Amino acid sequence: MLQRDHxxxxxxxxxxxxxxxxxxxxxxxxFKKKExxxxxxxxxxxxxxxxxxxxxxxxxxxxxxxxxxxxxxxKFVDEMDNAAGSIHAVNTIVFDSRIKGYNTDVFxxxxxxxxxFKTLKGRKILIVGAGGAANAAIYSFSNTKATCYITNRTAxxxxxxxxxxxxxxxPFKRLDRILPEMDAVVYTIPVKINLDISLMNKGTLFxxxxxxxxxxxxxxxxxxxxxxxxxxxxxxxGVESCKRFGYECNIEQLRRGLTSTRKKTSIxxxxxxxxxxxxxxxxxxxxxxxxxIDLDMLIEEKEGCSIHSIFEKRGERYFRNLxxxxxxxxxxxxxxxxxxxxxxxxxxxxxxxxxxxFFNVFLYGDISDLYNRTLHSKRPLRKDYExxxxxxxxxxxxxxxLSDLILNTSIYSIENAVRLLRSExxxxx
Numbered sequence: 001m002l003q004r005d006h007x008x009x010x011x012x013x014x015x016x017x018x019x020x021x022x023x024x025x026x027x028x029x030x031f032k033k034k035e036x037x038x039x040x041x042x043x044x045x046x047x048x049x050x051x052x053x054x055x056x057x058x059x060x061x062x063x064x065x066x067x068x069x070x071x072x073x074x075k076f077v078d079e080m081d082n083a084a085g086s087i088h089a090v091n092t093i094v095f096d097s098r099i100k101g102y103n104t105d106v107f108x109x110x111x112x113x114x115x116x117f118k119t120l121k122g123r124k125i126l127i128v129g130a131g132g133a134a135n136a137a138i139y140s141f142s143n144t145k146a147t148c149y150i151t152n153r154t155a156x157x158x159x160x161x162x163x164x165x166x167x168x169x170x171p172f173k174r175l176d177r178i179l180p181e182m183d184a185v186v187y188t189i190p191v192k193i194n195l196d197i198s199l200m201n202k203g204t205l206f207x208x209x210x211x212x213x214x215x216x217x218x219x220x221x222x223x224x225x226x227x228x229x230x231x232x233x234x235x236x237x238g239v240e241s242c243k244r245f246g247y248e249c250n251i252e253q254l255r256r257g258l259t260s261t262r263k264k265t266s267i268x269x270x271x272x273x274x275x276x277x278x279x280x281x282x283x284x285x286x287x288x289x290x291x292x293i294d295l296d297m298l299i300e301e302k303e304g305c306s307i308h309s310i311f312e313k314r315g316e317r318y319f320r321n322l323x324x325x326x327x328x329x330x331x332x333x334x335x336x337x338x339x340x341x342x343x344x345x346x347x348x349x350x351x352x353x354x355x356x357x358f359f360n361v362f363l364y365g366d367i368s369d370l371y372n373r374t375l376h377s378k379r380p381l382r383k384d385y386e387x388x389x390x391x392x393x394x395x396x397x398x399x400x401x402l403s404d405l406i407l408n409t410s411i412y413s414i415e416n417a418v419r420l421l422r423s424e425x426x427x428x429x
Contacts, residue, residue, distance in 0.1 A: 290429075
């Protein structure tokens, strides 16, 4: 049976949406290669406070923060570094005796340009957008003696940032006048807008902060403009976040992580008894137009007796082997969502199959809620509250290590939990 010690450190990225984030792939590759006893996952929530509640209950050591929670994080931390304070955005938190907030996006914005220009002094850089990434970019360039321009569809936001960082605001409708003068464009908007980059000179730089979509990549290639992927931003800020988490890593270690895994399209719900896997799973499968399979129910149907009876007559090891057998039968199926039993994660072979083949959503809940939800159920391993709590604590880090995404079901109604997961998971299919 799998076990994990309580010394394992857990980290996560929080946001909404967050299932697309490549940070877990990057960090977990580094942890594995360096034999660091740590795991990095994702936490989804409707609000920053909801996400923080989950982090605290799961004893996270540190987190990264993505949209739309970076400004909210400023009010939560006890202290911030200069960048976070100036930008009013925190993207890295370390939970210590004091909660410390940092902004490492400034390194994500600055370092890729520093590597391509001998100096930024005298360079003309246009920042497109006025959100958190744009603030990080213009802050990072403010001490380089580059001339910074900012444009945004909402003029008031752009003017405010320009004034704050001594930059030049330029109306979006008049960009055709200055694009030929730009040495670099830093694009921070998460949607593609009408921007005629053919006006840029050959050999100049187009840096997209958005790694989910390769905005303008083909246009850059066509017009001889050097395209910098948002993954460089992700990696550069990741190196700095890793340092704040207490680990020294380099760019190449994180870069390799981004190419080390394949996309998972099958979805599994994991979690302790009473976490809502079956109830949420049925509704979520319907919303995603998937077939729903409850692994425990499948076993009962095929074996002709209850899980409780199998445990009583044949024991837990026999049941775990059955569980593994029926899990394997699902590997070649498509278009389904599976709800697993709470103890499947403790069996090494089942754990590995789930890890390699499924996007695993850990449904977590406050332990007292889970105990009360299972009060009248016949579950072979549910006993008194102390035993219930101890069993969960033994499994908690295994659930976290297996998870690709975590949702706290104690916070939300079934309807809201399903709505949130549908939004997160629809892009996987």
